[in-house]
Amino acid sequence: MQRSGPAGCKARLIPSLTPGSMVESEDLIYQALSKALLAGELPPGTQLIETRVAAIFEVSRERVRKVLHRLGHERLIDLIPNKGAFVTDPTLSQAREIYEARRIVEGGVVARLAGRLTLTQIQTLRKHSELEAQALAAGDRARSIQLSGQFHQILAGFCNNAFVIRELQELISRTSMLVAFFEPDSASQCACDEHHEIVDAIQEGDMARASKMMHIHLSLIETRLQPNSTPRTLDSDDVLRRARDAVREPLAKPARKRK
Ligand SMILES: [Zn+2]
Incomplete structure (x- = not known):
């Protein structure tokens, strides 16, 4: 968003x-x-x-x-x-394709960023995660979904690659409505802890772990989607x-x- x-x-x-x-x-x-x-x-x-x-x-x-x-x-x-x-x-079968695409692209994004972000960029990500936690605690579901999408867009933006940014913008936007329709209210779209772990791996320069954490994170969101919410x-x-x-x-x- x-x-x-x-x-x-x-x-x-x-x-x-x-x-x-x-x-x-x-x-x-x-x-x-x-x-x-x-x-x-x-x-x-x-x-x-x-x-x-x-x-x-x-x-x-x-x-x-x-x-x-x-x-x-x-x-x-x-x-x-x-x-x-x-x-x-949207349909749940579209969701499978979209999350698969996100895993492919975003696994590469965080591997690319691992060990390359400035302290200011890391702080930007951490501050954003705090906003997510606040929205979640306040029960503001719409804002929570927006902020979760923005976290991933910030990561994409740090790649400085217009193609990556554009493709992810579309994928993330499509995901937001999937979550809005198929995720139960009780679940949170992007558990804040998962975002923290991704940032930790990037800061430590651990490419493999950053990529793995992103894969796990996106898979977990996908599993939270349920038909006929x-x-x-x-x-x-x-x-x-x-x-x-x-x-x-x-x-x-x-x-x-x-x-
Ligand atoms: Zn997320």
Whole structure:
């Protein structure tokens, strides 16, 4: 998942925004939708109709369209020409292929990085793992899934290879929705301890162990996926309204600045 950094607190989800805050507004809609998607609250195959989403968020269709394109780029939804935007509908057999591909690529990534990262880079990874632990402890499943994916993207980024980064970005994005749908709520996508062990092996310069730990880690995630996890039967409009309100709430009581 890329750059879903915190949006400015001054953004509001109403159309009459200053040009500078329009981007923030899109970012907030993006945050709301991606959170609902990664929490697995929108059933696979659900169509996200532009006009309906625009009405719920009280923004223009154009703005919603931009957000949907971003979500499509990140593989959280499928954009089908002449049909529209749909929540991805992955299968467990696709999961097997995707995790196999990740083991092949990411086993190579960590072997490449072993003993080559600076202390600052190692610290970046460790700090990120702490954020994951905090999200997990707070029970924020969507954020936990996002952060877990980001950990792997940070590793890919350290390779400084555009092809590796691009391929992994797609694989990791696809994985996120698999986890959202097929992993029981009680399981954590990337157990933080497993990430720590991978970082330890990289820091120690142990290529074989780093690669092995990554293989084991990805295999463990795969085994946590289960067919027919509790099916979600929530009304998609209700889900979107709640997602909207969740991002609006922090904005509802702006720290009153001097008048
Ligand atoms: Zn992981």
